Amino acid sequence: MTKPLGRIKAETLRAQVENHLRQAIVSGQLKAGEKLVERQLCEMMGVSRPSLREALRKLEAEKLIVNVPHRGPEVASITLDEARDLYALRRLLESYAAHEFTRLASAEEMKSLAKTVKHLREAGQKNSREGVLKAKAEFYGILLGGCGNLLVSEILGGLLSRVSLLRSTSLMLPDRLPRSLEEIDSLLECIQNRDAKGAQKIAHKHVLNAEIAALGVFEQQMSS
Numbered sequence: 001m002t003k004p005l006g007r008i009k010a011e012t013l014r015a016q017v018e019n020h021l022r023q024a025i026v027s028g029q030l031k032a033g034e035k036l037v038e039r040q041l042c043e044m045m046g047v048s049r050p051s052l053r054e055a056l057r058k059l060e061a062e063k064l065i066v067n068v069p070h071r072g073p074e075v076a077s078i079t080l081d082e083a084r085d086l087y088a089l090r091r092l093l094e095s096y097a098a099h100e101f102t103r104l105a106s107a108e109e110m111k112s113l114a115k116t117v118k119h120l121r122e123a124g125q126k127n128s129r130e131g132v133l134k135a136k137a138e139f140y141g142i143l144l145g146g147c148g149n150l151l152v153s154e155i156l157g158g159l160l161s162r163v164s165l166l167r168s169t170s171l172m173l174p175d176r177l178p179r180s181l182e183e184i185d186s187l188l189e190c191i192q193n194r195d196a197k198g199a200q201k202i203a204h205k206h207v208l209n210a211e212i213a214a215l216g217v218f219e220q221q222m223s224s
Contacts, residue, residue: 017054018058021055022161032165063158077165078166078218090156096149101113101146140157186202
């Protein structure tokens with residue numbers, strides 16, 4: 001070896017722990033209200049307590065985790081009113097992001113978005129929950145990265161993390177998934193045609209339909 005490899009930085013490990021925990025929450029592997037025991041998590045992931053605690057603090061800032069007095073950290077829960085508020089703000093910001101991405105995105109960003117939509121469709125056809133959630137995350141990463149507004153990207157990115165607590169359940173509903181894929185296809189078509197107003201309208205409709213599905217499941221769970 002002609003050149004020594006650099007040492008892994010502590011912040012890189014913390015980011016890996018953070019991403020791993022975030023994905024476990026978003027995918028539903030860690031349930032709302034579930035207590036997070038540091039010793040167990042450190043053993044399962046093979047990491048130190050300082051790295052874990054840094055990750056937990058970051059996820060607490062994203063409101064995916066709450067620190068309950070005399071209990072410690074647990075996965076956050078969302079009330080029905082909070083869910084409605086989240087989706088109302090998501091409709092505004094996501095439709096704006098779609099409009100601006102359509103105006104500003106480079107040819108390479110357009111190509112990347114189309115590739116991700118293809119992956120999303122393939123995962124949907126396989127009924128792969130993990131694949132759909134991963135492709136959705138990639139889709140929004142590209143959309144927010146190319147919308148030209150760092151503040152919108154930051155706020156909407158945080159909202160999407162919290163919305164995922166609901167979306168992971170409703171997205172795979174037999175009636176919702178095909179419609180969601182059709183809406184994303186229509187959105188991509190508007191984006192590729194540089195139809196910013198059309199993209200804005202479809203993005204707004206997509207979030208509204210997602211809200212109806214997610215809150216329907218949420219209300220059923222609350223009443224059962």
